Amino acid sequence: xxxxAFRDFxxxxxxxxxxxxxxxxxxNPWRSWRNPLPPDELAGLACEGEVESRLVHxxxxxxxxxxxxxxxxxxxGELGRYPWTLxxxxxxxxVPAVAALLDAFRFIPNWRVDDVMVSYAVDGxxxxxxxxRYDVFLVQGxxxxxxxxxxxxxxxxxxxxxxxxxxxxxxxxTAEWVLEPGDILxxxxxxxxxxxxxxxxxxxYSVGFRAPSRGELLSGWIDHALDTLAEDDRYTDPDLSMQDxxxxxxxxALDRVYxxxxxxxxxxxxxxxxxxxxxxxxxxxxxxxxxxxAVSMQDVxxxxxxxxxxxxxxxSRFAFxxxxxxxxxxxxxxxxxxxxxxxxxxxxxxxxEPSIVxxxxxxxxxxxxxxxxxxxxxxxxxxxxxx
Numbered sequence: 001x002x003x004x005a006f007r008d009f010x011x012x013x014x015x016x017x018x019x020x021x022x023x024x025x026x027x028n029p030w031r032s033w034r035n036p037l038p039p040d041e042l043a044g045l046a047c048e049g050e051v052e053s054r055l056v057h058x059x060x061x062x063x064x065x066x067x068x069x070x071x072x073x074x075x076x077g078e079l080g081r082y083p084w085t086l087x088x089x090x091x092x093x094x095v096p097a098v099a100a101l102l103d104a105f106r107f108i109p110n111w112r113v114d115d116v117m118v119s120y121a122v123d124g125x126x127x128x129x130x131x132x133r134y135d136v137f138l139v140q141g142x143x144x145x146x147x148x149x150x151x152x153x154x155x156x157x158x159x160x161x162x163x164x165x166x167x168x169x170x171x172x173x174t175a176e177w178v179l180e181p182g183d184i185l186x187x188x189x190x191x192x193x194x195x196x197x198x199x200x201x202x203x204x205y206s207v208g209f210r211a212p213s214r215g216e217l218l219s220g221w222i223d224h225a226l227d228t229l230a231e232d233d234r235y236t237d238p239d240l241s242m243q244d245x246x247x248x249x250x251x252x253a254l255d256r257v258y259x260x261x262x263x264x265x266x267x268x269x270x271x272x273x274x275x276x277x278x279x280x281x282x283x284x285x286x287x288x289x290x291x292x293x294a295v296s297m298q299d300v301x302x303x304x305x306x307x308x309x310x311x312x313x314x315x316s317r318f319a320f321x322x323x324x325x326x327x328x329x330x331x332x333x334x335x336x337x338x339x340x341x342x343x344x345x346x347x348x349x350x351x352x353e354p355s356i357v358x359x360x361x362x363x364x365x366x367x368x369x370x371x372x373x374x375x376x377x378x379x380x381x382x383x384x385x386x387x
Contacts, residue, residue, distance in 0.1 A: 005104035007031050014186075015107065020135060023149050023191055025177050026184040030104075033182030035141040036097035039120050039201055045088050045095075046071045050287075056127045056165070057084035064128055066164040083124035083197070091205075092116040093287050093315040098205065099354070105137060105207055110351065111279040111319045117206040121145075121197035129171035129194040131157070134211040136187050138195070140179040141203035147185050148173035150192030157192075168192055179204075217278075224274045225264045235260060272321050276331035280317035287315035290379035300373045304363035309384040310356045310372065316380045318351045330371075332380045343367035355384070 006029040018024045046053035046069050053069030057079055067075075069088075076086075092099040098116050105113075114134065118141075119127075131153040138147070150173050158169035171192055178198060179185060187193050189211060195204065235257065243250060265271075312318060320328045320339075327340040330347040339347045342365045350356060362368045375381045 005030065011107035018186060018188070020188045023175070023188065023193075024186045025179075026186065028180065028182035029184065030182050035181065035203060036101065036205075037091065037095055037118060037141070037203070039142070039203060041095070042088055042091070042118055042120050042203070043073075043076060043086065045091065046086055047073050051094065052089040052284075054087045054089075055084065056087065056125075058082040058124075064162070064165060064167070083122055083126070085119055085121040085125040085127055085197070087117060087119045087127070089117050090115040090283065090315070091118040093284070096314065099314045101139065101205060101207060103354070108135075108209060111317070112209045114208040114210045115283065117208060119202075119204045119206065121202045121204075122200050123197055123202075125202065126194060126196040128165060128167040129192060130166055130168060131190055131192045132187070132208075133189050133213075135189055135209040137207040138179070138185040138187065139205040139207065140181055140183045141205055142181060143200065143202040144178055144180055144198040145195050145202050145204055146176065146178045146198050148194045149175040149187070150194075152190045153192050154190060220278055221265065221271065221274060225270075228270075229264065273329060273336055276319055276321050276329060277334045277336055280319050280331040281334035282315065282317060284315060287313065288379050289313045289316075289382050290377060291382075295373060295376050297369050297373055300369050300376070301363045303383045304358050304369070304372075305360050307357060307359070309386070310350075310358060310381050311384050312350065312354050313380050313382070314354075318380070320347055320351050332375060333378065335378065337371070337374065339367070339371065341367060343371050346371065350381075 009026065009029045014024065045051045046055075049070045051069065053071060055067040055069070055071060055075070056064055057067075059065050059082065071086075092102060092115055098118065101116060102113060129148075129150070148171075150168075150171055153168070160167040160169050171194060173192075173194070177183075177185065237253065237256060316333050317331075319331045321331075322328050325340075326344055327338065328344045328347055330337045330339050330351070337347075342362070346356075346358070346362065346365075346368045358368065358372070372381065376383075
């Protein structure tokens, strides 16, 4: 499978040889690279209360300090001559041109996508040597950045005694590259890395992927299972027989309790539904597209008949699970919806494409109209204002 936005990039080979195995430098694979966000607009986002941002700056003693946003517009002019880096989270939720970067990485399942963090740094700016627990593609937007890659780390790797930043106590790099605009560095989970701006106006787009821990998944699934249990669902042993020693917990009792405990957790259809809801739970509710008033089915049908484009909310998460007989469960922002027939086909297409022109044929399908109306009311989709 070749990625449309890239040239001469073999995604299948990448998954076999590099994904979660070893870093890879990809020299400008874009057909035409243009930095999608001016530095001034990134700074403006960092000043908004609904946007998560951080400022990492070097102090006079050479240490790194961290500030959380929103930042004052005057803060950048107060930083002086010491290197600094601005980091803004989930910029793809706010800037369509940044969200479009994700299209190049669709060879990774959508539910794994976390967000696109954008950083801006002056000459020498960086956040120190560290490691992440998730996969990341580091796309160079403007200027240049020197990246150094080290060995894999884990929980036992020593860290500096820093209150806010997880910085490595020791860092010996094994590879070093200077990235130019359009270049991409892939870093698998756990690999130590450090990036330092080479020149001012250095912008990097970090396309990050979710990696939930086993503990996080188990905790969520168990909590969900507990919510479904009835108070009267209790241990029973109608076939109890005499024991030689009343102090023994018999094998039969252990088997019965074990089966009782695991039965609730081994329901695969229930697990699939829970995981779809979990995997699409919104990261933030700060970008709400829900309309102020009700949208009628006739409104939806008229828009479809006129050739309007349906846009997915960039802050919403879409996924689906297939079932027998062609039906699917559609998950949008943690809410499950059963779809069959034409609605199932439409749901699958909606999960694959950020925008769709349903066409007049779909306008005649009541189940599709109902689905679109429901998603509009929940703020997951909207008809394009350009239409």
